[in-house]
Every structure is written in C-alpha cells, then in structure tokens.
Amino acid sequence: MNLSLSLISLALASSHNVSGAIEHIEVSGQHQLPSASSELIGANIELNGAQLNELKAPTLGDTLDTLPGVSASHFGPSASRPQLRGFGAQRVVLATNAMAVRDMSSISADQLVPIEPFFADNIRVIKGATAVIPFGGEAMAGVVDVDDSRIPKQLSAWQAQEKVELQSGYNSASSLLAQTQGQQQGFAFNANILVRQRGDYKVPDSAKAPVCASWSELVTDVRLADHCQVKLASPQWQFNGEKWVDITPIDEQVISHYGLNDQGKVSNSSSYQTSGSIGGSQLLSEHQELGFAYSFGKANRGIPGFMHLGSATAPKVGQAADIRIYSSFHRIDGHYSQHFNTQSYLDYLEINGFYSQQRDDETLAGTSVNLFEVDALQLNPRIGFTWHDQAPASIGLQIERSEHRGEGSDNYLPEIEGKREALYLLQNLHLQALQLQFGARYDHIQYKPNLEGSYVPGRGQGANVQEREFHLQNYSVSMNYHPVPIWSLHASYTDAQRAPAINELYASNPHLALLIEEQGNTHLNVEQNRALEWGTRVTLGDLQLAATWFDNEYTDFTYLGNIGVNRGGVYVQEWRQADTDNQGYEITLDYSYTFTDWGVITLSAFTDSVKNTPRYQFDGSYDPFELDNFLNPDKAQEAEYWRRTMEGDSIPKTPANRTGLKLGWQYDGLRFTVNYTHHDNQQNVGKHERPSSSYALLGFDASVVQPWLGDSGELFVNIDNITDEDARAHQSYLRFIAPLPGRSIALGLRARF
Numbered sequence: 001m002n003l004s005l006s007l008i009s010l011a012l013a014s015s016h017n018v019s020g021a022i023e024h025i026e027v028s029g030q031h032q033l034p035s036a037s038s039e040l041i042g043a044n045i046e047l048n049g050a051q052l053n054e055l056k057a058p059t060l061g062d063t064l065d066t067l068p069g070v071s072a073s074h075f076g077p078s079a080s081r082p083q084l085r086g087f088g089a090q091r092v093v094l095a096t097n098a099m100a101v102r103d104m105s106s107i108s109a110d111q112l113v114p115i116e117p118f119f120a121d122n123i124r125v126i127k128g129a130t131a132v133i134p135f136g137g138e139a140m141a142g143v144v145d146v147d148d149s150r151i152p153k154q155l156s157a158w159q160a161q162e163k164v165e166l167q168s169g170y171n172s173a174s175s176l177l178a179q180t181q182g183q184q185q186g187f188a189f190n191a192n193i194l195v196r197q198r199g200d201y202k203v204p205d206s207a208k209a210p211v212c213a214s215w216s217e218l219v220t221d222v223r224l225a226d227h228c229q230v231k232l233a234s235p236q237w238q239f240n241g242e243k244w245v246d247i248t249p250i251d252e253q254v255i256s257h258y259g260l261n262d263q264g265k266v267s268n269s270s271s272y273q274t275s276g277s278i279g280g281s282q283l284l285s286e287h288q289e290l291g292f293a294y295s296f297g298k299a300n301r302g303i304p305g306f307m308h309l310g311s312a313t314a315p316k317v318g319q320a321a322d323i324r325i326y327s328s329f330h331r332i333d334g335h336y337s338q339h340f341n342t343q344s345y346l347d348y349l350e351i352n353g354f355y356s357q358q359r360d361d362e363t364l365a366g367t368s369v370n371l372f373e374v375d376a377l378q379l380n381p382r383i384g385f386t387w388h389d390q391a392p393a394s395i396g397l398q399i400e401r402s403e404h405r406g407e408g409s410d411n412y413l414p415e416i417e418g419k420r421e422a423l424y425l426l427q428n429l430h431l432q433a434l435q436l437q438f439g440a441r442y443d444h445i446q447y448k449p450n451l452e453g454s455y456v457p458g459r460g461q462g463a464n465v466q467e468r469e470f471h472l473q474n475y476s477v478s479m480n481y482h483p484v485p486i487w488s489l490h491a492s493y494t495d496a497q498r499a500p501a502i503n504e505l506y507a508s509n510p511h512l513a514l515l516i517e518e519q520g521n522t523h524l525n526v527e528q529n530r531a532l533e534w535g536t537r538v539t540l541g542d543l544q545l546a547a548t549w550f551d552n553e554y555t556d557f558t559y560l561g562n563i564g565v566n567r568g569g570v571y572v573q574e575w576r577q578a579d580t581d582n583q584g585y586e587i588t589l590d591y592s593y594t595f596t597d598w599g600v601i602t603l604s605a606f607t608d609s610v611k612n613t614p615r616y617q618f619d620g621s622y623d624p625f626e627l628d629n630f631l632n633p634d635k636a637q638e639a640e641y642w643r644r645t646m647e648g649d650s651i652p653k654t655p656a657n658r659t660g661l662k663l664g665w666q667y668d669g670l671r672f673t674v675n676y677t678h679h680d681n682q683q684n685v686g687k688h689e690r691p692s693s694s695y696a697l698l699g700f701d702a703s704v705v706q707p708w709l710g711d712s713g714e715l716f717v718n719i720d721n722i723t724d725e726d727a728r729a730h731q732s733y734l735r736f737i738a739p740l741p742g743r744s745i746a747l748g749l750r751a752r753f
Contacts, residue, residue, distance in 0.1 A: 033156050033337060033348055036098040036134035036382065036396060037124050037145040039426055041437050041478040042492060043069070043535055043548040043586065045125040053716075053750070054673060054701050056117050058173050058196060058273075060094065060144065063117045066662075066677055068586040068606040069127050069548075071655040074732035075109040075513075077173075077201055077741060078271035078301040083731065084127050084142035085550060085584060086610035086654050090501045090558075093131065093139040096146050097333070099352055099380055100135055102402055104360055104372050107413075107503045109733055110513040111360050111372075112299050112327040116275045118165070118177050119148040119192050127586075128550060129494035129531035132474045133424050133439035134396060137498030140529050140552070141582075151279045151291035151335045152181065152188035160188065167748025171741060172718075173198035173271075186283035190293075193276040200269045200302075201741040204724040207262040207305070209736045211690070215253040219246045223571060223688050226515060227736045229258045229305060259305070266738045268302035268322045279333070287339040292332065299327040303513070305737030324363050331356035347384035347392065354378055362410070362513075369410040377401040390430040398422040404502060407453055412509035412518060414455035414465070416502050419446040424474075435480040443472040445499045449506055458508030460563075461521035461574060465506060470499040470526055490548075491534040500524040504558055504575045510567075514733060517567055518560070519574035527577070528555040544590040552582035553615070562646040562688060578643055579617075580651065584610035599667030607659045611684060612651035616640055648687035653731040656682040656692065669705025669714070674698070682730040692730035697740075698722040709751040718746045 045067055047055065057063045061072030061080030073081045073088055084092050089107070093100045096115055104111040117123070124145045131139035152160075160181040168174035175196040182189055211217050212228035219235050233254035237244045260267050279293025303323040333354045340346040355377045362370040382396040400420040406413045424441035446469045451457065457465050478492035503511075504520055511518035535548035557580035560573040586608045594600050622637040623629060629638075660677040681694040703716035721727065724743040728735040 033153065033339075033350060034384070034394075035124075035145065035147070036380075036394075037095070037126050037131070037143060039394065039428075039437075040126055040130050040134070041435065041480050041490060042126060042128050042130055042533065043490070043546075044127065045070075046122065047125075048122040050671065050703075052120065052123060053703075054718075056120070058117070058175075058198075058271075060113055060115055060117050060146070064123070064125065064144065066660060066675060067125065068588055068608045068660070069584075069610075070125060071658075071731060072729070073109050074729045074740060075734060076269055076301070076304045076738060077198065078273070078299065079105070079110050079112060081105050081109065081113055082125075082144050083655065084125070084144075086582060086612050086651075087141035088731075090138055090498070090504070091141040093135045093143040094146075095135065095143055096148060097150070097335075097352065098134075098145055098147075099354060099378055100138070100143075102374070102376050102400070102418075103358055104374060106138070107501065108511065108513050110303055110325065110362075112297075112301065112325070112329075114297055114329045114331075114356075114358060115146050116148070116194060116297065117146070118175070118194055119150075119179075119275070119277065120146045121149050122147040127548075128492065128533050129496045129529055129552065130439065130476045130478055130492050130533075132494065132496045132498075133426060133441050133476055136398075136420075136422060136441070136443055137472055137474065137496055137527070138501075140496050140498055140527075140531070148192075148277070149190055150192075150277045150293040150295055151333055152183070152190050152281045153289070153291075153335075153337070154183070154186075154188050154281055154283055155287070155289050155337060155339060162753040164751045165748065167716075167746050169718075169744065169746040169748075171202045171744035172720075172746040187280060189278070189280040191276075191278040194274065196271075196273045198271055200265050200267055201744075202265050203739050204726050204742045205263070207260075207266045207738060208257075209728060209739075212261075212736055213255065215248070215255060216246070218255065219248070219253075221690075222566070224690060224736070226570070229737055231256045231258065266304045268324070269304040269738065271299065271301040273297070273299040273301075281335070287341075289335075289337055291335045295329075295331045295333070297327070297329050299325075301325050301327065304734055322365065326361045326363065327359065329356060329358040345385050345387055347386055349381070349383050351379070351381045353380065362408070368408055370408040371406065371411070372413075373403075373405040375403045391428060393425065393427040396422075396424050396426075398424075405453075406455065410510060411453075411455055412507050412511050413503060414506055415450040415453060416506065417448040417450070418502070420444070433482045435482075437476075437478040437480075439474070439476040439478075439494075441472075441474040443470070443474075443497075443499070445470045445472065447502060447505060456508060458519045460519055461523060462506075462508045462519040464522055465508075466522050468500070468505060468522060472497040472499060472526060486539050488537045489535070490537075492531075493533075494529070494531040496529040496531060498527040498529070498558075500527070500558060500575070507575070510570050515570055516560070517570050517572040519572060521575045524558060524575060524577060525556045527558050529553065530555075542592045542594075545588070547585065547587045549585045550583065554580045554582065559647075559651060561643075564646065578639070579615040581613050581615050582610070583613075584608065599665060599670075602662075602664040602666075604662045604664075605660060607657070609657040610655060612654045613649060613684075614643060614647060614651070616644065620644055646687060648685070648689075650684040650686050650689075652686040652689045653733075654682065654684060655729070655731045656680045656694070671701075671703050673701040675701070679727075679729070692728060692735065695725050695727040696723070697725060697727060706749075709749060710753040713749070713751040715749050716747075718744075718748075720744045 059080035065072035127142040131143040163179040165177040275297040277295035281291030336351045379399045402418040404416040422443040429436040476494040482488040507518040507520040533550045537546040556577040561576035565572040588606045657680040664673040678696040700719040703714045727740040
C-alpha cells in the first residue's frame with residue numbers, strides 16, 4: 001500500500017498557502033461544512049450531547065439498538081454491529097467522519113468494529129437506500145456515520161474542552177476515558193485515550209436456551225443440536241407405518257455439551273480493549289485549514305459459547321477450548337478544507353483521506369487458526385457549489401485501494417486486492433415549501449484474488465475463482481414538502497446497485513463463527529434495489545408524530561442458501577441470488593412539557609416492523625419430479641421450487657417487531673430517564689430456522705451535575721435489563737448459547753474542564 005497518495009494529495013492542495021509561519025488568525029465566523037451524510041433528505045436520526053451520553057455503550061450496535069429501525073447483531077458484548085431495517089453486514093456502511101470503514105466486521109459477525117462509540121461527538125444514522133449516493137451500494141439499507149473530531153475542524157462548530165469519564169459497576173464494563181483539546185495561534189489539537197475491560201457477564205439462568213436441554217426437540221432437529229453445541233447419545237427409532245419416531249428410553253436420552261453449560265454466567269465473554277487518537281489542525285488562513293490524526297486500537301476478546309465445531313485444529317486441542325480474537329488497528333487521517341467567498345460559485349473544497357491497517361487473529365486454545373489482515377487507503381475530495389441561490393450542490397470523488405490477506409488452518413478467504421473509483425453528485429433545489437434533491441453515482445470496482453497461501457478453492461460455484469470487475473450506477477430523487485408549519489411530507493425513490501462482496505465471491509471453507517461451511521460464487525451478478533420510501537410528520541406545539549414506510553424490491557438479492565449437505569460437523573451454505581422484498585414501517589411520538597417550577601418532562605414512543613421475504617412469481621404447485629416436468633423442465637419454476645423447498649417464506653435472522661417507550665424528567669442539573677423496549681416473538685422464519693420468544697428490556701439512567709467536576713460535569717448511573725430478562729435476539733448467531741447480559745449497573749462520573 002502506498003500511504004503517500006493521500007498525504008501528498010492533501011499537502012499539494014494547500015502548498016500555495018504555506019509560505020510562512022502563521023502567528024495568529026482570527027476566524028470571523030463559523031462555516032458549518034456539511035458532511036456527506038448530513039446533506040441527505042430522509043428519516044434520519046442524529047445523536048449528540050446528553051442523549052448520546054445516555055445511549056453510549058461499548059459497541060456501536062448496543063449504542064443504537066433502542067432507536068426506531070435500528071437493531072444490533074449481538075455477537076457477544078464486544079462485537080455488535082448496527083443493523084438498519086432488517087439488514088446489516090454488506091448493506092450497512094459504518095463510517096467515521098463521513099468516510100466508509102471497509103473492515104472485517106461486515107464479513108464475519110464476530111470481528112471487531114474499529115469504531116469507538118465513547119469517542120463520538122455526534123452519530124448520524126441515515127436509514128434507506130438514498131445513502132448509496134455518497135457511500136456506495138454497500139449502503140443500500142443505510143449508513144451510520146460517527147463524528148469523533150479526531151481532527152479538530154476549526155472552520156466548523158468545534159470547541160476545545162478537556163474531559164475525563166470513569167465508570168464501573170456490577171455486570172458491566174469498567175472503563176476510563178480521558179480527552180484533552182486545545183487551541184492557540186491557529187493550531188488546535190485533540191487527544192483521546194480509552195481503556196476498557198469486562199469479565200464474563202452474568203445471565204439470569206442457563207447460558208444456553210431451554211430448548212438446548214430438550215431431547216424431543218434436539219433429536220428431530222440436527223441443526224438445532226449444532227447451534228446448541230450439543231451431542232446426543234445414539235437415539236433409537238421405530239417406523240409407525242407413516243414415519244420414523246423416536247423411542248429412546250428416558251434413561252438413555254443423554255445430552256452432552258461441547259464445553260461448559262454455565263448457570264448464571266456466559267464463559268469466555270470477557271474482553272480487554274485500549275483505543276486512542278491524537279490529531280491536530282492548522283489554520284492556513286481565515287478560510288483554510290489542514291489537519292492530520294493518528295488513531296489505534298487493541299483488543300483481546302472472548303467469543304461466548306463454542307463456535308469452532310469442525311475446526312482443523314480442534315482434534316489437536318480439544319473441542320471445548322476457548323476461542324479468543326486478538327485485534328489491532330492503526331490509522332492515519334488527513335483533512336484539508338477551504339471555504340470560498342460569497343461571490344464565488346464555489347462554496348467549499350474538502351479533501352479527506354486515510355490509511356489503515358487492521359489485524360484480527362482468531363485463536364483456539366492459544367493456537368492461531370484464522371488470521372485476517374486488511375490494509376485500506378481512501379481519498380475523498382468533495383466540492384460544494386451553488387450555480388443558483390436556490391440550487392446548492394456537491395460533487396464527490398472517492399478513490400479506494402485495499403489488500404486483504406488471510407492465513408491459518410481455518411482460513412476461508414484468499415489474498416485479495418481491491419480497487420474502487422467513484423464519482424457522485426448531489427443537487428438540491430429549494431422551491432419555497434418544496435425541497436427537491438437529485439443524486440447520481442458511478443462506481444468502478446475490481447477484485448483480484450491471489451490463490452497462493454493456505455486458501456483452497458471451494459466446490460460447486462466456488463471452485464472457479466477468477467478476477468471480477470463491476471460498473472455500477474445509482475440514482476435517487478428525494479423531496480421534502482412543508483406546506484404549513486405543522487405538517488411535512490418526505491419521499492424518495494432510489495435505483496441502487498451493489499457489487500458482490502469478497503466473501504460472497506471467494507469464501508471457501510468452514511466459516512466457524514457462523515457455524516457453516518461458506519461457499520462463494522464468482523459468477524454472481526450485480527445486486528439491484530428499487531427502493532421507495534415515504535413519510536410524514538405532524539407538529540402540534542410540543543407534540544410530534546412521525547411515520548415512515550419503506551418498500552425495497554431487490555433483484556438478484558444475494559443470500560446464503562442451503563444445499564442440505566453437512567461436512568465436518570457444519571452445514572454447507574453457498575451464496576446465491578434471487579428476487580427478495582424488504583418492507584416495513586417506523587412510527588414515532590415525541591412530547592415534552594415544561595412545568596413552571598418543576599423542570600421538563602419528556603415522553604417518546606416508537607414502533608417498528610420489517611419483513612424480508614422471497615419474491616415468488618408462481619403459485620408453488622410446480623413439481624420437478626413429475627414426468628412431464630422432468631422431461632421438459634421449466635427453469636424458472638424449477639429454481640423457484642428449490643428456493644421454496646430449501647429457504648421457505650422468510651429470510652433468516654430478520655429482527656422481530658418492536659415497541660419502545662421512554663419517559664424522562666430534567667430539573668436544573670438533575671435528569672432521570674426510564675426506557676422500555678418490547679421485542680415481539682418472531683414467527684416469520686426461514687426453512688430450518690426456529691421461531692424466537694418475545695422479551696422486554698427495561699432500563700434506567702440518571703445523572704446529576706456536580707460543580708466540582710467542572711463545567712457540566714456529572715455523576716451518573718445506568719441500569720440495564722432491570723427485570724433480569726432472559727433475552728435472546730432473533731437476529732443473533734449466538735441466541736441459543738449466549739443471551740444478552742442480565743441485570744447490570746454502571747456508576748460513573750464525567751468531568752469537563
């Protein structure tokens with residue numbers, strides 16, 4: 001990788017202004033530079049200040065999963081990725097400071113997300129396919145953009161502060177965060193350090209779900225036994241004239257667990273993390289700045305339960321061995337911005353770039369079995385311009401290079417070089433009460449695999465490994481109509497395309513974190529999505545009601561399909577494509593009331609729903625084994641028959657419907673919040689997928705301002721899962737062997753100076 005590309009480009013952009021030292025520069029006013037995510041019209045959520053402090057959790061997924069339309073992957077307490085409207089992984093982009101993070105967490109749910117929520121000053125959640133315009137096809141479901149001010153933006157609304165945050169408690173992580181910032185003679189700096197650790201977390205009952213102790217359920221469902229990580233004694237069968245039935249005597253119904261079946265805790269769920277960053281920026285003139293930052297992270301994380309059945313190393317060390325992942329990343333960021341005067345058609349020029357290295361080493365009993373290394377380089381110049389007073393616009397260019405390397409006895413991906421060049425346009429048009437936005441984007445993406453090393457090409461569609469090249473086009477049109485002060489409408493239509501990801505193309509080997517053998521397919525087509533979204537908002541004084549509906553029609557939707565084969569203790573799934581629908585809604589209510597003498601009370605509520613269903617064209621009566629159909633097959637109906645037979649009527653791991661309620665009260669420096677979220681049972685399941693039970697989570701948050709802790713310093717307490725519920729999220733790969741943490745209490749302080 002060539003780091004000099006981004007650094008030289010940034011330096012050249014400003015070299016004509018660095019003729020001498022700058023003694024002192026007065027900035028006459030703030031030039032709030034819009035980020036690539038803030039420009040989009042839609043049902044967006046922005047978190048900052050007290051609300052963000054209240055929601056912050058050790059992972060980005062856990063921070064956001066009480067928001068409408070947002071869920072989390074819940075792969076243990078240290079690996080939880082946000083999901084938007086029922087999708088995650090390759091359809092949700094995670095970004096820092098408006099630059100997409102291409103990390104391993106989108107490929108494997110157990111991998112660390114290299115974004116630290118505790119450093120965030122602002123988190124913006126963009127739900128819906130319009131996010132593909134600034135972020136590419138991987139944002140078909142949306143984007144989560146975290147602004148952590150690692151490079152101080154002096155030309156925007158940045159203010160220096162010093163902060164210390166300390167927290168610890170019962171069944172919660174212990175952490176220490178320190179931040180120092182300063183500004184003098186046109187130079188600003190920002191430094192952060194975070195240390196966090198937590199032991200194995202406690203749960204109300206058994207770590208494994210009750211069904212994992214039921215012989216009658218396990219004996220007829222081999223996949224369930226695999227997910228429960230159990231082995232059954234030899235069952236006895238008898239044919240009753242219609243089917244085979246289990247007649248195993250009760251005293252011979254022995255269930256053996258791989259590893260421990262803990263009571264009251266989840267073993268090997270501990271984690272130790274350190275993150276930090278240091279950055280600075282220099283004003284080059286009243287309207288220009290240049291900045292750089294360095295950030296790093298290290299983690300030692302346990303994977304709850306046992307997930308390496310079939311590992312090539314398991315026979316040597318024993319299948320009950322702990323799996324831990326040692327992760328590290330290093331990243332260098334650069335930023336240059338220039339604001340132009342009001343008499344110019346140009347509004348601003350911004351150049352952002354970064355170079356990063358990430359390493360994730362999965363170990364089984366201390367033996368490395370799967371090592372991933374990812375180097376990434378990204379350069380994002382962007383220009384804002386106004387060719388008419390009512391028509392501001394922006395053009396962005398994105399250049400990305402990446403190298404992925406894998407090795408180890410359980411490696412399932414080859415060495416891959418990736419290239420991406422993209423150009424996009426966002427054009428706004430303000431017509432009094434009506435705002436229109438048009439977007440267009442072109443991507444050129446290349447993948448070049450190298451078959452040397454420990455990688456072995458797969459079988460079937462995964463056997464023919466080859467280079468792939470994609471040319472993508474994305475278009476969107478959005479509108480926001482505000483005819484009267486109390487009522488507004490928004491709507492958008494997006495025609496989006498996504499190139500297959502590297503695991504969808506090249507995976508070959510047991511992907512043991514997912515408990516499957518994953519087979520790629522280098523013949524996959526471009527995934528297409530025609531997305532329609534519409535919504536409305538009514539404001540009546542302090543009461544706001546909002547509703548959004550969405551309908552995404554996917555053509556060549558890429559999914560992991562069953563083939564009905566078990567190899568080495570795991571079932572084989574291969575990446576396939578077929579038409580699929582993603583539909584749902586989000587409804588929210590917000591109300592606040594100010595008392596004369598007793599502060600402010602707030603009430604908010606939401607309900608959301610999502611369905612991910614195969615789109616079938618025929619009535620399902622076709623049988624390929626009938627003689628006429630066997631001799632003269634209908635390829636379209638036969639393909640649909642096999643999808644119905646192997647996949648059923650729903651995409652697996654679709655999050656359940658939810659209803660949430662939050663009540664808050666603030667009086668002077670005292671604040672209380674009670675948060676309740678009910679997760680319905682999920683009955684819309686795929687073939688070979690089991691329904692999940694409903695559960696409810698009740699939380700409490702309180703803080704009080706203390707003058708001795710500086711400006712707005714406070715003491716706080718967070719209590720999660722107050723009722724100690726056995727909560728198992730339907731979308732979690734670990735729901736049978738590791739529930740969400742039981743009741744937890746965190747006490748802490750935030751000091752600001």
